[in-house]
Amino acid sequence: MRRSRRPTWAACTRRWQHELARSRRTRRTSEDAAVSLLEVSGLNSYYGDSHILFDIGLRVEKNEVVALLGRNGAGKSTTLKSLMGVVTPRSGSVLLDGVQLAGRKSHAIARAGMQLVHEERRIFGSLSVEENLVIAGLTAPERWPLARVWEMFPRLKERRNSRGTDLSGGEQQMLAIGRALMRSPKIVLLDEPFEGLAPVIVQDLMKACRTLADAGQTIVLVEQNLAATLQLAQRVYIINNGHLAHEGTAGELRANPDVLHRYLGV
Ligand SMILES: Nc1ncnc2c1ncn2[C@@H]1O[C@H](COP(=O)(O)OP(=O)(O)OP(=O)(O)O)[C@@H](O)[C@H]1O
Numbered sequence: 122m123r124r125s126r127r128p129t130w131a132a133c134t135r136r137w138q139h140e141l142a143r144s145r146r147t148r149r150t151s152e153d154a155a156v157s158l159l160e161v162s163g164l165n166s167y168y169g170d171s172h173i174l175f176d177i178g179l180r181v182e183k184n185e186v187v188a189l190l191g192r193n194g195a196g197k198s199t200t201l202k203s204l205m206g207v208v209t210p211r212s213g214s215v216l217l218d219g220v221q222l223a224g225r226k227s228h229a230i231a232r233a234g235m236q237l238v239h240e241e242r243r244i245f246g247s248l249s250v251e252e253n254l255v256i257a258g259l260t261a262p263e264r265w266p267l268a269r270v271w272e273m274f275p276r277l278k279e280r281r282n283s284r285g286t287d288l289s290g291g292e293q294q295m296l297a298i299g300r301a302l303m304r305s306p307k308i309v310l311l312d313e314p315f316e317g318l319a320p321v322i323v324q325d326l327m328k329a330c331r332t333l334a335d336a337g338q339t340i341v342l343v344e345q346n347l348a349a350t351l352q353l354a355q356r357v358y359i360i361n362n363g364h365l366a367h368e369g370t371a372g373e374l375r376a377n378p379d380v381l382h383r384y385l386g387v
Contacts, residue, residue: 187355206226261305291325316344
């Protein structure tokens with residue numbers, strides 16, 4: 122009787138394998154939960170002697186749209202430029218998918234999977250839409266097929282043979298975003314994509330950004346258009362005089378007139 126109650130060797134092995142698999146599953150889940158796609162901490166940036174960003178910290182999860190809001194001159198664009206290495210932060214950490222990017226050159230940061238769409242768009246005016254896109258993808262380690270950009274921005278497909286200078290402001294902005302996407306980025310930083318565009322064009326572009334977000338593209342958005350921002354973003358950070366002043370979901374911000382008034386003047 123006593124002997125029959127003892128577990129067999131095979132039963133021990135099965136139990137051990139089961140425990141091992143369970144611990145692996147648990148470990149993978151907790152690691153995934155702990156590490157965001159982008160983790161920024163203690164970021165300090167200067168222009169010459171002027172201290173512009175003070176200990177900025179933020180996180181962005183994969184597939185998330187996160188917005189940076191704040192008054193003019195608050196430091197939003199400088200934050201994007203500091204992430205992208207256009208401005209070299211004096212201290213702090215920028216981890217993309219666990220890789221440290223702070224202090225690296227922009228081209229290395231681009232190769233690591235981050236793309237900044239500048240406010241001034243930076244497209245080649247003398248080249249066609251298609252040429253602009255193909256050139257953008259040339260040196261990328263991975264790239265989107267053109268068909269995927271056409272799918273995201275059907276308007277660009279219609280204008281594929283038009284020169285950059287012949288496009289409307291909204292089309293140029295689509296092309297600038299399309300150029301970033303050609304490099305198959307893990308994260309796209311959009312600096313004021315709706316700036317200077319007519320409301321009807323903003324609606325078109327918003328639709329395209331929504332499609333992009335729904336397709337799982339991770340985005341950090343800096344934008345003055347609060348209504349558009351709160352429609353697109355799931356979470357929001359407010360920067361005030363170079364300091365992080367507020368963090369929350371878009372819904373929480375909408376329901377918080379005090380914060381809206383204090384930091385955004387609305
Ligand atoms: N190249 C530069 N040299 C010196 N100071 C700069 C430079 N660019 C921006 N600044 C200053 O840094 C501060 C933050 O500017 P930044 O452009 O980051 O603000 P922002 O929140 O993006 O505002 P905006 O919406 O007006 O662009 C401002 O005081 C601005 O005058």
